[in-house]
Amino acid sequence: MTGMHGNPAFTRRRVLVGGAATVAVLSVGGFATGGRPPKPLPEPPAPAAPTTHRHSLTAAERPVHLLGPDRPASPLWTYGDAPLTAIRARRGDVLEARLENRLAEHTSVHWHGIRLPNAMDGVPYMTQPPVLPGEAFDYRFTLPDTGTFFFHPHCNTVEQVGRGLAGVLVVDGDAPQPYAADLLCLLKDWRLDQATGRFLDFQTDAGAAKAGTFGTLRSTNFAAAPVVRVPAGRDVRVRVLNLDVTRISQVGVMDAEAAVIAIDGNAVSPFPLVAWRMGPAMRLDLVVRAPAPGASARVVDYFAKEPVTLMTLVGDGAAPGTATDFDPAPLFAPALPEPDLRNAETLPFVFSSTAVDQTIETPAGGTIDLGRSLCLNTATYWAINRQTWPERGHEFPPPPLAELKLGRSYVFELANVSPHMHPIHLHGHSFKVLDSNKVERPVHWADTVLLTPKERARIAFVADNPGRWMFHCHIIEHQDTGMMGYVTVA
Ligand code: C2O
Numbered sequence: 001m002t003g004m005h006g007n008p009a010f011t012r013r014r015v016l017v018g019g020a021a022t023v024a025v026l027s028v029g030g031f032a033t034g035g036r037p038p039k040p041l042p043e044p045p046a047p048a049a050p051t052t053h054r055h056s057l058t059a060a061e062r063p064v065h066l067l068g069p070d071r072p073a074s075p076l077w078t079y080g081d082a083p084l085t086a087i088r089a090r091r092g093d094v095l096e097a098r099l100e101n102r103l104a105e106h107t108s109v110h111w112h113g114i115r116l117p118n119a120m121d122g123v124p125y126m127t128q129p130p131v132l133p134g135e136a137f138d139y140r141f142t143l144p145d146t147g148t149f150f151f152h153p154h155c156n157t158v159e160q161v162g163r164g165l166a167g168v169l170v171v172d173g174d175a176p177q178p179y180a181a182d183l184l185c186l187l188k189d190w191r192l193d194q195a196t197g198r199f200l201d202f203q204t205d206a207g208a209a210k211a212g213t214f215g216t217l218r219s220t221n222f223a224a225a226p227v228v229r230v231p232a233g234r235d236v237r238v239r240v241l242n243l244d245v246t247r248i249s250q251v252g253v254m255d256a257e258a259a260v261i262a263i264d265g266n267a268v269s270p271f272p273l274v275a276w277r278m279g280p281a282m283r284l285d286l287v288v289r290a291p292a293p294g295a296s297a298r299v300v301d302y303f304a305k306e307p308v309t310l311m312t313l314v315g316d317g318a319a320p321g322t323a324t325d326f327d328p329a330p331l332f333a334p335a336l337p338e339p340d341l342r343n344a345e346t347l348p349f350v351f352s353s354t355a356v357d358q359t360i361e362t363p364a365g366g367t368i369d370l371g372r373s374l375c376l377n378t379a380t381y382w383a384i385n386r387q388t389w390p391e392r393g394h395e396f397p398p399p400p401l402a403e404l405k406l407g408r409s410y411v412f413e414l415a416n417v418s419p420h421m422h423p424i425h426l427h428g429h430s431f432k433v434l435d436s437n438k439v440e441r442p443v444h445w446a447d448t449v450l451l452t453p454k455e456r457a458r459i460a461f462v463a464d465n466p467g468r469w470m471f472h473c474h475i476i477e478h479q480d481t482g483m484m485g486y487v488t489v490a
């Protein structure tokens with residue numbers, strides 16, 4: 001442990017983070033301000049003249065030695081020769097990305113968390129035609145927000161993302177001053193047969209109907225928990241992304257002071273990190289005070305019997321001459337439209353297991369069997385407002401869960417009536433997480449909120465982006481077995 005000097009708001013956490021047992025008694029949000037008033041976020045500067053970034057994403061199978069250099073390679077699906085594709089740009093820049101499909105099935109790219117035009121949202125049939133094998137699709141849009149984002153396919157997602165098809169998108173311009181280092185910490189599990197390196201079934205009935213089917217091998221940045229050298233005693237930024245399809249991690253930092261500075265890419269007034277639960281798709285930006293020369297600190301997952309090391313930071317070089325208190329400056333405020341809560345319309349959404357008829361009537365008078373879906377699934381276990389995502393739902397979508405009026409403010413009351421956790425994601429908008437009956441969290445902007453069992457949480461946003469926007473659980477087996485729908489904004 002580092003010394004006990006420093007800002008009282010941040011040192012109080014030192015006592016709490018003694019071990020997993022201590023953390024377990026804290027609220028699951030792991031939110032504690034240390035009794036200090038939140039620091040106001042500075043207004044962001046106007047974006048500089050935009051640059052256009054061109055990238056090619058070639059979805060193809062490529063062998064990667066995930067099990068170790070002497071073990072058989074695994075047939076990953078990736079966007080490039082390096083398994084981890086990372087795109088970097090600045091707020092206001094234009095991203096042009098050409099997807100080429102060299103897989104044997106159709107795919108697309110969804111830019112998770114980016115407030116872009118509906119036609120660029122990458123949902124096959126809903127927002128664009130599926131990109132068939134051998135075909136290409138050109139994405140082009142402006143990046144309106146800074147932060148840590150990612151992208152992934154949106155059909156047969158449990159297999160496509162399960163095989164590695166995903167990338168990171170970092171939009172710079174949120175930091176008033178640079179950090180001593182800026183690290184990615186991308187969490188993802190793999191379901192691999194140890195002997196052959198081949199993939200195991202991506203979905204199981206037992207998993208899909210409960211907490212999901214877990215991988216057999218954990219990884220950070222597509223490798224075993226890496227050891228990273230960082231400038232000793234200085235403040236480094238660590239961007240944690242949960243890109244697994246199933247696992248919920250409870251992220252903390254051991255043996256160093258750490259603060260949360262952004263959630264899902266959106267700045268928050270910095271607060272000490274105790275342990276933050278991250279479902280699939282969720283991101284957390286941290287500032288960590290790097291350890292003394294030669295000493296180490298660990299980013300860990302507390303959601304296990306013993307904390308699991310995700311990444312080790314080792315102090316490198318000479319520490320700064322004078323030690324300063326750990327007191328990270330806030331990032332620039334998110335440039336998001338503030339919902340008008342007094343005039344907002346409130347809509348309830350209930351997340352449950354399936355307890356509905358297995359067929360629904362189509363507007364044309366036919367019936368749709370709910371037991372199958374286009375994306376290769378044969379089972380339906382989950383529902384939103386008692387509605388599931390039907391067979392061939394992308395081609396013949398069910399009615400929307402809600403029809404929102406362009407420019408209006410909405411409060412969504414989310415109720416999880418199941419005994420499982422669900423990270424709930426809305427496309428095309430960032431929402432404000434207002435409150436919850438169970439979890440203490442700061443009011444913050446997000447694109448995904450983790451509903452714990454029996455939790456009711458309220459989110460609010462301005463429906464300012466026209467189109468059909470998917471609204472679903474990001475535990476992919478839940479999404480693919482019914483816990484998906486969409487809202488329209490017009
Ligand atoms: Cu990251 Cu509809 O998903």
Ligand code: CU
Pocket residue numbers: 421422423473474475478479483
């Ligand atoms: Cu779920």
